[in-house]
Amino acid sequence: xxxxxxxxxxxxxxxxxxxxxxxxxxxxxxxxxxxxxxxxxxxxxxxxxxxxxxxxxxxxxxxxxxxxxxxxxxxxxxxxxxxxxxxxxxxxxxxxxxxxxxxxxxxxxxxxxxxxxxxxxxxxxxxxxxxxxxxxxxxxxxxxxxxxxxxxxxxxxxxxxxxxxxxxxxxxxxxxxxxxxxxxxxxxxxxxxxxxxxxxxxxxxxxxxxxxxxxxxxxxxxxxxxxxxxxxxxxxxxxxxxxxxxxxxxxxxxxxxxxxxxxxxxxxxxxxxxxxxxxxxxxxxxxxxxxxxxxxxxxxxxxxxxxxxxxxxxxxxxxxxxxxxxxxxxx
Amino acid sequence: xxxxxxxxxxxxxxxxxxxxxxxxxxxxxxxxxxxxxxxxxxxxxxxxxxxxxxxxxxxxxxxxxxxxxxxxxxxxxxxxxxxxxxxxxxxxxxxxxxxxxxxxxxxxxxxxxxxxxxxxxxxxxxxxxxxxxxxxxxxxxxxxxxxxxxxxxxxxxxxxxxxxxxxxxxxxxxxxxxxxxxxxxxxxxxxxxxxxxxxxxxxxxxxxxxxxxxxxxxxxxxxxxxxxxxxxxxxxxxxxxxxxxxxxxxxxxxxxxxxxxxxxxxxxxxxxxxxxxxxxxxxxxxxxxxxxxxxxxxxxxxxxxxxxxxxxxxxxxxxxxxxxxxxxxxx
Numbered sequence: 283x284x285x286x287x288x289x290x291x292x293x294x295x296x297x298x299x300x301x302x303x304x305x306x307x308x309x310x311x312x313x314x315x316x317x318x319x320x321x322x323x324x325x326x327x328x329x330x331x332x333x334x335x336x337x338x339x340x341x342x343x344x345x346x347x348x349x350x351x352x353x354x355x356x357x358x359x360x361x362x363x364x365x366x367x368x369x370x371x372x373x374x375x376x377x378x379x380x381x382x383x384x385x386x387x388x389x390x391x392x393x394x395x396x397x398x399x400x401x402x403x404x405x406x407x408x409x410x411x412x413x414x415x416x417x418x419x420x421x422x423x424x425x426x427x428x429x430x431x432x433x434x435x436x437x438x439x440x441x442x443x444x445x446x447x448x449x450x451x452x453x454x455x456x457x458x459x460x461x462x463x464x465x466x467x468x469x470x471x472x473x474x475x476x477x478x479x480x481x482x483x484x485x486x487x488x489x490x491x492x493x494x495x496x497x498x499x500x501x502x503x504x505x506x507x508x509x510x511x512x513x514x515x516x517x518x519x520x521x522x523x524x525x526x527x528x529x530x531x532x533x534x535x536x537x538x539x540x541x542x543x544x545x546x547x548x549x550x551x552x553x554x555x556x557x558x559x560x561x562x563x564x565x566x567x568x569x570x571x572x573x574x575x576x577x578x579x580x581x582x583x584x585x586x587x588x589x590x591x592x593x594x595x596x597x598x599x600x601x602x603x604x605x606x607x608x609x610x611x612x613x
Numbered sequence: 614x615x616x617x618x619x620x621x622x623x624x625x626x627x628x629x630x631x632x633x634x635x636x637x638x639x640x641x642x643x644x645x646x647x648x649x650x651x652x653x654x655x656x657x658x659x660x661x662x663x664x665x666x667x668x669x670x671x672x673x674x675x676x677x678x679x680x681x682x683x684x685x686x687x688x689x690x691x692x693x694x695x696x697x698x699x700x701x702x703x704x705x706x707x708x709x710x711x712x713x714x715x716x717x718x719x720x721x722x723x724x725x726x727x728x729x730x731x732x733x734x735x736x737x738x739x740x741x742x743x744x745x746x747x748x749x750x751x752x753x754x755x756x757x758x759x760x761x762x763x764x765x766x767x768x769x770x771x772x773x774x775x776x777x778x779x780x781x782x783x784x785x786x787x788x789x790x791x792x793x794x795x796x797x798x799x800x801x802x803x804x805x806x807x808x809x810x811x812x813x814x815x816x817x818x819x820x821x822x823x824x825x826x827x828x829x830x831x832x833x834x835x836x837x838x839x840x841x842x843x844x845x846x847x848x849x850x851x852x853x854x855x856x857x858x859x860x861x862x863x864x865x866x867x868x869x870x871x872x873x874x875x876x877x878x879x880x881x882x883x884x885x886x887x888x889x890x891x892x893x894x895x896x897x898x899x900x901x902x903x904x905x906x907x908x909x910x911x912x913x914x915x916x917x918x919x920x921x922x923x924x925x926x927x928x929x930x931x932x933x934x935x936x937x938x939x940x941x942x943x944x
Contacts, residue, residue, distance in 0.1 A: 306658075311848050312763045313689040313832050314659040316755075319650045327637075327734055328645040329750060331703040333741045358644040372662040372748045403658055410664045412743015417703045419660060419750040424647075432643040501644050517642050 293407065297385055301392035304368060304401035315404035317367055323423040325367075328358035334376070334413035339457070344383045346481045347416070348390025354504065355420035356398050356485035357556040361502040363430040363494035364422030366400035366487065372417045374410035398487060428494045435499035435518035435561040437589040442567065444486050444558045444574055444581045446532040447507050451552020452545060453480025456538075464542030472534035479532075483556035489581075492573035493558065496566035503555040508605055511559055512593045518561075523594045524585030526550060526603060550595070551605050561587055624738065628716055632723035635699060635732035646735035648698055654754040656698075659689035665707070665744035670788070675714045677812045678747070679721025685835065686751035687729050687816035688887040692833040694761040694825035695753030697731035697818065703748045705741035729818060759825045766830035766849035766892040768920040773898070775817050775889045775905055775912045777863040778838050782883020783876060784811025787869075795873030803865035810863075814887035820912075823904035824889065827897035834886040839936055842890055843924045849892075854925045855916030857881060857934060881926070882936050892918055 299310050306316045319325050332351050334340040342350075352369065359366055371391060375384065395402050400420065424430075453476035456465045465473060486502075493500050499518060503510050507529065515522045529550060531539065539545045560581075562570060567583060574581035595603045630641045637647045650656050663682050665671040673681075683700065690697055702722060706715065726733050731751065755761075784807035787796045796804060817833075824831050830849060834841050838860065846853045860881060862870065870876045891912075893901060898914060905912035926934045 308762065308764070312693075314657050314693045314695070314753075314760075316760055317656040317658060318757075319656055321652075325648040325650055325656065325752075326645050327648060327701055327750075327752075329701040329703050329736045329748075331705060331737045331739045331748065333705055333739055333743070335742060336740055362643075362645045364645070370658055370660040370750050372660050374662060374664055374746055376743075405660045406662045406748075408662045408664055409667055410743060410746065411666060412664070412707075412741060412746070415705055415741065415743070415746050417660075417662065417737075417748035419658075419701050421656075421658075422645075426649075429645075429647055431639065433639070 297388040298402065301388060301395060302402045304403060307401065307403050310404060317403060317421065320423055322426055324426050324429065326359060326362050326364035326422040326424055326429060327419060328355055329417065329419040330354045331415065331417040333415050340413065342481065344386035345390030348387045349394050349482050351416040351418050352391060352394040353483040353485045354556065355418045356400060356487060357483060357502040359420050359422040360485045360487045360490050361430065361500045361558050362424065363428060363490045364424045365490055366398055367421045367423055368401045368403040369421065370403055370419040371405035374408050374415040376410055376412065376414050379414060398485065424494065430493050430497050430500045432499055432501045432514050433517035435514055435520055435587050437520045437587050439498060439561045439563055439587045440567050440583045441511065441522055441524060441585045441587060442560050442562065442570065442581050442583050443503065443507065443530065444489060445579050446530045446535065447503065447555055447557060448535045448549020448552065449476055449479035449532050450483065450554030450556065451548050452476045452535055452538055454552065454554060455548055462542060464538035464545045467541030468534060468537055472537060475532065475534045480554055485556060486558050486579060488577040489558060489574060489579060492570055493560060496570040497560040497562045500558055500560040503557050503559050504553055506551040506553040507555065507559065508551045508593065508595055514559065515587065515593055521588040521590035521592050522585060523588060523596065525596050527598045528582065528584045530580065530582040547605050628719040629733065632719060632726060633733045635734060638732065638734050641735060648734060648752065651754055653757055655757050655760065657690060657693050657695035657753040657755055657760060658750065659686055660748065660750040661685045662746065662748040664746050671744065673812065675717035676721030679718045680725050680813050682747040682749050683722060683725040684814040684816045685887065686749045687731060687818060688814060688833040690751050690753040691816050691818045691821050692761065692831045692889050693755065694759060694821045695755045696821055697729055698752045698754055699732045699734040700752065701734055701750040702736035705739050705746040707741055707743065707745050710745060729816065755825065761824050761828050761831045763830055763832045763845050764848035766845055766851055766918050768851045768918050770829060770892045770894055770918045771898050771914045772842065772853055772855060772916045772918060773891050773893065773901065773912045773914050774834065774838065774861065775820060776910050777861045777866065778834065778886055778888060779866045779880020779883065780807055780810035780863050781885030781887065782879050783807045783866055783869055785883065785885060786879055793873060795869035795876045798872030799865060799868055803868060806863065806865045811885055816887060817889050817910060819908040820889060820905060820910060823901050824891060827901040828891040828893045831889055831891040834888050834890050835884055837882040837884040838886065838890065839882045839924065839926055845890065846918065846924055852919040852921035852923050853916060854919060854927065856927050858929045859913065859915045861911065861913040878936050
């Protein structure tokens, strides 16, 4: 009489069940999923939501939207020194989104699940009259007592960042106005590099174990280096000083800033970096840098923590720089 | 220089940090939360999203919206025999939602966290140009090997439901059209009862241990008894037969159906019950019923599983009933 399958069930089965091969996903046919947390480990949990028109462009490729949603969450796990266990995915589908777009979205999720070892465990799909909205809860594990926290920085330690800073924010600025002098100075490959860095964050999961071994505090840079570092210092009750000239920049970012110096502030405060900001003792710096180089990412000392409060960013002349906005806020 | 606090941070701190007192929440000041899963247990995970205008009325009291979002998730944990460990909460705030409404929403979340022992561990708040949208990931634990699954029903077992069926769907129908003959026949207390059952699901967490002890399969009834049972039977590769006359109804539902018999179909297929549908051997029925009575909820045998496939719902005359829609689908 009843076939036990609604349109919703069939859609989920067709697109997402083939991705959800982890036994704990129960083929997405149950009310819930299950997961074993390895003995001697605790669970690390993070949850970021993304809204079309707020956190990504509605006309971004659906597979890229999927990757951004996965990676901003996996970046949080990486910053805590956690190894991924899986993800729970909910999304709200707007009226104009067709099956082809949903299928591309599912493909992006599935490919990142495999790439980062973070299997899809379960979730929910709903309809919305509003914009495409995605919420992911990422689950990871760390050995008990080894989670790298944000509020545990101490004075007289080195401040490092992984990779390069500002590419995501410059990629966004490029997308919003490609005619700006800074971007007109770039070649096609440089423009494509920045655009890709905005669209596809690169969660630094390969540095999770090095962070556990060496970092005293860490967070991922999502809302801008200056603002995020200020947040970490405030939470840790210490001060800090960094030199803008030591902040690692990609060749593309360097070229854009050379042609339009105002873009330096965009790079330092714009956000969408998804690099890791870490504080560690001087004795740990060499080993962490070596691990970061071995991972093909790199890490750079940009300053020091100090006793007191507040963050000073020094320009090449040694003077403190002021930024109109120190951090991107979603509010 | 930078104060390390955006509007978003301050809003979260002001409304939600006081709720998030679990040590693993890290005061909502980190990228992630942590959680210890008890030794010998596995983690149970569920994630349901709710959209204003789809899953609740935009003018529902914000604290009630919060409770619905919490409880539809906790109901899934209950149906799996899981004990709550905590929740991760993300929500997207529409332009018209003010701080007073957010504060009421936070109060509803906080009160249910305490009521059900499911502490707020973390999450995300974002702005949306669309409707108020909430996503909760609920985390629970079960002793390893004891999770109650959906696809594990077997033939020749009893089919039971907890509590009463149809109150939520009738509460919704009442809200949509209070002038229907079935609702005109009710007194004010009966109308208030149905309205409350729609607005405030009651997750049957107090039956989690009895389900682990006695049920062979279970799920929560969220999309309608008939459709959900058909889903469970199909997933379990067995058939079933229930008698509509044995489905437990509240006095209010009984009175509404007596005055307007068409409402029986609403009660049996409408959804929003958040009662538990369980399949168990005859030898377990008495003990489970006793546990359900002791919990003040009750449980009723409504039919049996059979070999084969398909679900038959028999009316009082023994004839099979047909329903236009066997299940509510969000698609």
